[in-house]
Amino acid sequence: MTLNENSRKLSESKAGWQTVTLLTGPFAVFGRAAISWVNNLGAAVIFLLLAFLKIFRHKQLSKIVQQVYYIGARSTMIIMLVGLFTGMVLGLQSYHALVKFGAQGALGTMVALSLVREMGPVLTAIMITARAGSAITAEIGIQRISEQIDALDTMRIDPLSYLISPRIAAAIISFPILTVLFDLIGIIGGYVSGVLLLGANAGTYFFRVQTSTEMKDLTDGFIKAIVFAVIVSTVCCYQGYFTHMRTDSHGAKAVGLATTSAVVLSCVLVLVSDYVVTSLLI
Amino acid sequence: METPLIEFKDVSKRFGTRTILDRVNLQIYEGQVTTIIGLSGSGKSVLLKHIIGLLKPDEGTILFRGKAIAEMKKKEIATSLAQISYMFQDNALFDSMTVYENIALPLRETTDLGKAEIDRRVMARIEQTELSEAAHRYPSELSGGMQKRAALARALVIDPQIVLFDEPTSGQDPVRKNAILSMIAQYQRKFGFTAIMVSHEIPDVYFISNRILALYDRKIVFQGTPEELENFDHPFNDEVIRSIEGLQEELTGLYSKRQFKVMNHAQLKRRTLGETYSVAIFTLEDLGEIVKNLGYDAAQEAIKGMGVYIDKHFSAIGGFSTRLSSNEFVTVLPFSDLAEAENILSDFVRDLQAHGIRDIWADTRKQAAADVCVEFAILAGIAQGQPIAEIDSIIDSAKNQQKEIARLRCDGGR
Numbered sequence: 001m002t003l004n005e006n007s008r009k010l011s012e013s014k015a016g017w018q019t020v021t022l023l024t025g026p027f028a029v030f031g032r033a034a035i036s037w038v039n040n041l042g043a044a045v046i047f048l049l050l051a052f053l054k055i056f057r058h059k060q061l062s063k064i065v066q067q068v069y070y071i072g073a074r075s076t077m078i079i080m081l082v083g084l085f086t087g088m089v090l091g092l093q094s095y096h097a098l099v100k101f102g103a104q105g106a107l108g109t110m111v112a113l114s115l116v117r118e119m120g121p122v123l124t125a126i127m128i129t130a131r132a133g134s135a136i137t138a139e140i141g142i143q144r145i146s147e148q149i150d151a152l153d154t155m156r157i158d159p160l161s162y163l164i165s166p167r168i169a170a171a172i173i174s175f176p177i178l179t180v181l182f183d184l185i186g187i188i189g190g191y192v193s194g195v196l197l198l199g200a201n202a203g204t205y206f207f208r209v210q211t212s213t214e215m216k217d218l219t220d221g222f223i224k225a226i227v228f229a230v231i232v233s234t235v236c237c238y239q240g241y242f243t244h245m246r247t248d249s250h251g252a253k254a255v256g257l258a259t260t261s262a263v264v265l266s267c268v269l270v271l272v273s274d275y276v277v278t279s280l281l282i
Numbered sequence: 283m284e285t286p287l288i289e290f291k292d293v294s295k296r297f298g299t300r301t302i303l304d305r306v307n308l309q310i311y312e313g314q315v316t317t318i319i320g321l322s323g324s325g326k327s328v329l330l331k332h333i334i335g336l337l338k339p340d341e342g343t344i345l346f347r348g349k350a351i352a353e354m355k356k357k358e359i360a361t362s363l364a365q366i367s368y369m370f371q372d373n374a375l376f377d378s379m380t381v382y383e384n385i386a387l388p389l390r391e392t393t394d395l396g397k398a399e400i401d402r403r404v405m406a407r408i409e410q411t412e413l414s415e416a417a418h419r420y421p422s423e424l425s426g427g428m429q430k431r432a433a434l435a436r437a438l439v440i441d442p443q444i445v446l447f448d449e450p451t452s453g454q455d456p457v458r459k460n461a462i463l464s465m466i467a468q469y470q471r472k473f474g475f476t477a478i479m480v481s482h483e484i485p486d487v488y489f490i491s492n493r494i495l496a497l498y499d500r501k502i503v504f505q506g507t508p509e510e511l512e513n514f515d516h517p518f519n520d521e522v523i524r525s526i527e528g529l530q531e532e533l534t535g536l537y538s539k540r541q542f543k544v545m546n547h548a549q550l551k552r553r554t555l556g557e558t559y560s561v562a563i564f565t566l567e568d569l570g571e572i573v574k575n576l577g578y579d580a581a582q583e584a585i586k587g588m589g590v591y592i593d594k595h596f597s598a599i600g601g602f603s604t605r606l607s608s609n610e611f612v613t614v615l616p617f618s619d620l621a622e623a624e625n626i627l628s629d630f631v632r633d634l635q636a637h638g639i640r641d642i643w644a645d646t647r648k649q650a651a652a653d654v655c656v657e658f659a660i661l662a663g664i665a666q667g668q669p670i671a672e673i674d675s676i677i678d679s680a681k682n683q684q685k686e687i688a689r690l691r692c693d694g695g696r
Contacts, residue, residue, distance in 0.1 A: 059391065143376075151374035154334050155388040155440075156364055162391065 047160075047241070048168070048234045054161040055169045063166035064173070071132040071167070072174030076181065082127050083120075083182040087189020090114055095194045107200050108208030111190030112183075116217045120183040122274055125175065125228035129266040133236040136167055137262040140240025141255035149241070164241065168233045175229035176222050183221070220281045227277055231269045236262045285348045287312040287444070287476055288333055290502075293342035295328055302328045304500035305342065310493075315470055315477040317487045320497035326480040327371065329497065330446050333478065334368050335359070364392075367442035371449040373433040375421040381432045382408065382417045388440050407435040411465075412577050427579065430462055438469065445470075447479040451486075459483055460585065461578035463490055464608055468573075489608060559667045560615045560623035563680040564592055568658040569609040576650040583649040585609065587642035588660065595630050612677055620666040627664055631687045634660065639688045655692035662687045 055064070094110040140163060143149050152159045187209055194200045239262035246254045286309035295303040302325040310316045318326050331337040332344060335351075343350045346362045354362065375384050386404045389395055395403075408417050411431040421429055430450060437445055450466060451459040463483065467490035470477045481487045488494070488508035496504035496511065498518040504511060511519075566588055572581040589611055593603050596613045603613040615623050639660065663684030667676040 139378075146377075147370050147372060147374040148376055150336055151368070151370060151376075153336060154366070154368035155392065155436075156360070157388065157391045 044238050047238050051160050051164040051168050054165040057161055064169045067166045067170030068173050071170045075128055075131050078131055079178045079182050080185050083185035084189040087186030088193040091190035091194035095198045104200050105204045107194045108205040109212035112209040112213045115183045115186040116221050120179050121221050121224035124179045124182045125232055125270045126267055129232050129263055133232050133266055134259050134263050136236045137240040137259045141243035141258045144243045145251055164237045167237055171229040171233035176225040179225040224277050227273055228270050232266045235266045289345040291343045293339045296340050306502050308495055308502045312476050314492035315490055316493045317479045317481055317491040318495045324497050326497055327448050330448050330480055334366055335363050365443040367437035368446045369433050369437045371452055373429045377421050380418050381413055385436045385439050407439050411435040444476045449480055451483050461582040465578050558619045560618045560664055561667055561676045561680045562613045562664045564611045565661040566609045572656050575654055575656045579649040580646045584646040587645045591638050623664050634688045639690050643690050657692055659686050659689040
């Protein structure tokens, strides 16, 4: 075989590789993204399991109570405000839709079931994500980039147990309570717009609320609230805790991006998991 | 032979394609102050983080009291690491906690001590580090020096056997740098822990270090005493130490200890055999009293003031000076015999008694933590040297001749 033949074969094989790379390029991008997504998901699940197990350790109670105050008690006002207006809008829209069929008597049923089954858990989770979730990510992210988490390690304090477990526990406690509060205030909001402003019958409204809401509706809403609590607290803590591992930025910018990612991802996962949980419970 | 407390054997560390440590070998011994020196970004902090277990080596072995950490059981590693405290370069104080809460944190979280006992230990450390007034303030409300002291108090509150200091003087002014270094030296003597420090502060760290490790080109190229480093023939000396010392000279006017010796030898070479020179030693007595009553910053201001005063006076007549220890300065007066040196010194003493000691006190007072007067004295001694005699023996002889030349009295006398 001559030298010319060798170099011709080499350039042919190079050209062949280039064609293969061109064709497989887009798939490779998706493949890498999928691998990275699966890796992250696995890491987040392990992160959640480890943090969850550490909730039951010694000296956690005071930290959990502190976080319940921060995530739960301090979110009360915003939850009440959003609940009130959600109920009022629901009352307003439902009344005008039902009156066309002469079924305004079903207003209480519509408002109560919409709130207890769907809107209460979902909107509560989204509001807590916006208020407390973003703050959790930013706080933990700053602690990470300023070496405060490394400092915990050097002091033999487990950062997962100290920072993450109390927040997950507090979210599991706070979300259902705030969801119930949202539902109650929402029903009052529906009463304000449907009964007080539009003239529906008050007795019928409350009778329908009472008779149409079953225990299963309440427990389903409760289960959803717990699922959302686990998702939101895990996503927000995970994003903050691994701020330093981000490849798209560093330092303060990384904290900003981690916070944005935490809020967006939490909201998307709340809606996706809402569908999954509903389809399992229905 | 003594077993090292910590030993690295062929330790390598890479971040991606970048090799930070390349087959590093080192030994650190118990009860000593060991300082790791090297240029910025040479991997000193990475090396320190391997000791505390924040990073794991890609290759090689780290031994703790002769036993490889990789072969230890989890509980054994935890017991070993529990003896170590770490003071971060940027302090890593929790900004949402007060100074008291920051210092109490390791005791609250890792021990079963009662509230009263925790309070007693924390307050003791707060008092020792002169942070009583700042105990209930947040780190963001403190000066850089106070934050360092808070970080040091937190590192010491668990009574560690080993304390790692990552650039403890970074971002501090020259006075505070010396204050922090002397604080570390004092605590090391007081509590007897092993100190491992990463620092750029050459030659200041020489005064408090028993051993120096030089990290250069990803390897430890030198291990030994500060004196041995002065005679170390390696590119490290040219590239790292001389550049840092050059900056030091420009900033303070005083020569580094090594430069001082080089200058002394150069002067001697120029002279014919038989020509003389004199050496004067100055000591600030009662430095401990100044520290105790006025704080570290004030004590360092007093030392700095004295150094500047000595340099101003003697450099004008061809002398050159350096700091010898935490409270001593040495000045060489070339071509001066004992009689001439005594005349020069009496001029200096007159000037010092008339203005100098008051100026030093005025500057000291500005940095004082309390508004109290502390009496202190300055001693001086001179000795005549011969070119063939070693400078160290002349210094010892001058030290033996020391007597009080000025005293600040709180009643206004001198």
